[in-house]
Amino acid sequence: MHRNQHILVVDDDKETRDLLNEYLTQMGFLVSVAQEGISMQAHLNSQGYPDLILLDVMMPGEDGFSLCQNIRKHSNVPIIILTAVSDETDQIIGLEIGADDYIAKPFRPRQLMARIKALLRRAQPDELLKPTMITFGEWKLDTLSHTAFNLHTQQTIELSGSDFNLLMLFISHPNEILDRDTISCAIKGRETLPFERGIDVQLSRLRQRLGDTGKQHKYIKTMRGNGYIFTAPVQYGH
Structure with a gap:
């Protein structure tokens, strides 16, 4: 293997x-x-x-x-x-x-x-099964180059592997509450450890990259005591 x-x-x-x-x-x-x-x-x-x-x-x-x-x-x-x-x-x-x-x-x-x-x-995701362009909110995500283009500011950002995987997890489960263990299992292959802050750090970093740092998050909302939910409308294309 x-x-x-x-x-x-x-x-x-x-x-x-x-x-x-x-x-x-x-x-x-x-x-x-x-x-x-x-x-x-x-x-x-x-x-x-x-x-x-x-x-x-x-x-x-x-x-x-x-x-x-x-x-x-x-x-x-x-x-x-x-x-x-x-x-x-x-x-x-x-x-x-x-x-x-x-x-x-x-x-x-x-x-x-x-x-x-x-x-x-x-x-190493299966690129044949994944759309090459995904639009959510004011962003257009290129899944091949791992870059996101802001339709309003014309800014292009590059996403690290972990940021991209976390974003794709949320995009694949819109309007669905994902708890910390679900997120950790999906992106790390394991549940969170006691007192681990890694998921919080990665979520904070992804929010900063997307400009989603206000008191009212536009994309990834915190559901206190339950987890997180991706609320932006998602459109798939090629």
Whole structure:
């Protein structure tokens, strides 16, 4: 199932790199490793972007946050941030700057594999079954380029992979209340964890991208105690 899918592991700890390389290779992935930002960039320049990047936060030179921001300027490749076990701040910052998910060290291999599978499934939707243009409110979404064009301001924005997947989830379920676990299962392949703020961060980021930040949200409304609902009219086209 995973044959030929390419994962880049970026971590300054040799033991972690070796363990991930061995485990992911056994699971059928093509694996590359880099020990810091310079070697990561050299790999991207020579080999192009992989199917997924595992990116450690604490590294010499540029840290994982800076590297994630730089990657997001050029690619929507799925990124999983590797954080310290108790550092919720790292997790929130990672999601705010465009990471798709995070996992705390030390982690169980099967737990990591579940996160990887979920992101890779969502990064490769069936384009034949998906309309190429979707209009909602004042926005026209291009599902092939992951860009949205504002019909009023003429502004075009690029959506990260996680922002696009979250938006498509809401568009696919208009006027339907989606609770936090439903959202997390759909975009991450798992239920939310106790006290996890990742969904809140991603929703806030998507609202900001869409200019939906007023007291009365135009697109994604909060249903207190229940979840969220997408209320904009949706039109499909090609």
